[in-house]
Amino acid sequence: MLAGRPAIGHIGAVVEPAITVENLVKHYPTAVAVDGVSFTVRRGVTAALLGGNGAGKTTTLSILLGLLLPTAGSVRVLGEDMLRHRYRVLPQMNFSSPFVDLPHRLTVRQNLLIYARLYGLPRRRERIEELADDLQIREFLERPAGKLSAGQKTRVALAKALLNEPELLLLDEPTASLDPDTGDWVRGYLEAYRKHTGATILMASHNMAEVERLCSEVMMMKAGRIVDRGSPQALIDRYGRTNLEEVFLHIARGSLTELEPVS
Amino acid sequence: MSRRGLSAARIWAMLLRYLYLLRSSWPRTVELMYWPTLQMLIWGFMSQFLYVNSSYVFRAFGVLLAAVMLWDVLFRGQLGCRCRFLRRCGRAISGTCS
Numbered sequence: 001m002l003a004g005r006p007a008i009g010h011i012g013a014v015v016e017p018a019i020t021v022e023n024l025v026k027h028y029p030t031a032v033a034v035d036g037v038s039f040t041v042r043r044g045v046t047a048a049l050l051g052g053n054g055a056g057k058t059t060t061l062s063i064l065l066g067l068l069l070p071t072a073g074s075v076r077v078l079g080e081d082m083l084r085h086r087y088r089v090l091p092q093m094n095f096s097s098p099f100v101d102l103p104h105r106l107t108v109r110q111n112l113l114i115y116a117r118l119y120g121l122p123r124r125r126e127r128i129e130e131l132a133d134d135l136q137i138r139e140f141l142e143r144p145a146g147k148l149s150a151g152q153k154t155r156v157a158l159a160k161a162l163l164n165e166p167e168l169l170l171l172d173e174p175t176a177s178l179d180p181d182t183g184d185w186v187r188g189y190l191e192a193y194r195k196h197t198g199a200t201i202l203m204a205s206h207n208m209a210e211v212e213r214l215c216s217e218v219m220m221m222k223a224g225r226i227v228d229r230g231s232p233q234a235l236i237d238r239y240g241r242t243n244l245e246e247v248f249l250h251i252a253r254g255s256l257t258e259l260e261p262v263s
Numbered sequence: 264m265s266r267r268g269l270s271a272a273r274i275w276a277m278l279l280r281y282l283y284l285l286r287s288s289w290p291r292t293v294e295l296m297y298w299p300t301l302q303m304l305i306w307g308f309m310s311q312f313l314y315v316n317s318s319y320v321f322r323a324f325g326v327l328l329a330a331v332m333l334w335d336v337l338f339r340g341q342l343g344c345r346c347r348f349l350r351r352c353g354r355a356i357s358g359t360c361s
Contacts (some may be wrong), residue, residue, distance in 0.1 A: 103280065111284045117276035252352075 016079045018043045018168050018200035019044055019064065024073035026059050026224075033059040035224035041217065042206070043167075045200040046194055048211045050244075052156035052252045060221075061170050064202070065095055068238070074198035078168060082199040092120065097172035098154055106147025108156050109136060112163065119164045125220030135189065151182035158186065162193065169193075171203040175210055183207075185216055208245040220251050225249055297335055306332040 019041040026034040034056040041047045049057040062068040064084040074083040080089045088180060102111045109128065116124035135155045139147060148156060154174070160168060170232040175183035176188065187210055194201055205211055211218060212232045220228040220235070228251065230237065232244050238246045285292050307328055311327030 105287055106280070106283050107287075114276050114283075117279065118273050120270070120272055208320070216338050 003201075016076070018078055019066075019202060020074075020076040021121065021232055024060065024063065024075065025071045026056075026063060026068065027071040032224050034063070037218050037221075037224070037226055039229065041200060041202055043200050044194070044198045044201070045216045046190070046214045047217040047219070048215040049204045049219050049221055050206075050208075050211060050248060051200070054223075056223055056224040058172055059224075060097070061172055061202070061204055064170060065093070066090065080205075092166060093168040093170065094155045094161040094164055094166040095170045095172070096174060098150070098174070098176050098178075099107040100157070101153075101173065102145040102156065102160065105144055107142050107144055108148070108159075109141045111148055111156070112159060115160050116163050120240070121164060127163060128159075132161060135162075136157050138211060150177045151179065154178055154186060156180070159187070165197065167197075167199055169201045171201065171205075173205055173207075174203055174219055175207055183210070187223045190214060208243065210246055212244050220248070222251060254256060298339065302332060302339075304334050306336075 001024075015042040017128045019039070019051065021040070022038050024037040026032070026035050037056070037060060049060060051057050059068065063070050064077060064082065066082055069083070077089045078092055082089060102108075111129070114123060116127060121127055128141075132141055135158060137152070137155050139158055140152055140156075145153070145156065151211055158174070161171075170252060171190075175186050191214060193199060202212075203211075203215070209253070216231055218229060218232055218235060219226050228238075230238065235247050236242070236244060241247050242248065296319070309332075310325050310329040313321055313328070317325065
């Protein structure tokens with residue numbers, strides 16, 4: 001199913017986490033989007049930032065990508081200080097979101113070629129061919145990006161994000177607005193990509209079933225703070241619930257005074 | 264994304280984006296050339312007419328008119344570029360365009 005980089009073994013190796021965030025704060029003139037967030041994500045795992053709208057998930061992802069500067073705090077990505085050496089890290093990471101459209105009038109192939117050039121890839125056409133097969137987008141490679149369905153757009157966005165075979169993949173609601181079949185296919189593909197390449201995936205999501213299936217680490221956010229964390233099963237057990245959605249609802253509807261942020 | 268600083272490959276990639284766009288839409292290409300071409304023609308014919316058929320005062324007026332039209336061509340050109348650039352920046356900031 002997957003072509004490209006061979007599997008990476010980490011057994012016995014002591015390596016720095018893929019992401020280390022310490023006391024991250026982001027203030028806007030009228031709001032505090034992120035309020036002293038600290039977390040680490042180990043290499044080779046899939047982790048999730050969960051929380052309601054406005055919890056600070058997308059802001060945190062934007063800071064990790066270097067699109068936003070934090071008001072305070074430190075961010076280390078793949079062993080580098082993201083705020084000082086962003087350009088050393090960016091070639092090893094990528095981002096995909098269904099809310100960021102590719103230029104509508106260009107064909108899928110043209111879009112991918114432009115991004116491949118922007119990323120400085122040496123084997124552009126071969127890589128696009130590989131991804132066209134892997135992600136089953138070959139049949140609409142010559143179609144304008146604006147004329148694709150939501151599921152096709154998601155697969156193309158994923159192809160764009162995997163062009164440079166990232167070691168760290170950041171995803172913002174990767175299966176939002178997809179039908180169950182396409183959503184399941186995307187989840188399966190992400191799982192296979194992580195296992196095959198040893199990449200780290202950090203996603204922001206509202207889909208609890210997706211998080212339960214894919215993620216080994218979950219950070220629950222509320223009002224810009226991490227209020228709890230752990231594996232999906234550990235969180236379910238801790239709150240005495242039957243699934244992660246119930247845990248999410250409990251946290252989302254609970255008052256902040258009951259939920260002290262975890263450090 | 265590959266290196267910090269100026270990169271010919273990345274600049275070419277951005278040029279390619281607009282070349283693909285122009286190639287896929289002939290009305291866009293025609294629109295790009297139509298008004299500047301029309302203005303240059305009017306400018307040339309008007310200047311020629313005034314230069315040949317007018318007194319010294321009207322010739323001066325012709326030069327002034329020519330200058331104004333040249334200024335307008337340049338003004339429209341830079342306005343178009345600036346608007347497109349600012350619109351792109353706005354979309355990038357608001358996250359509606361990659």
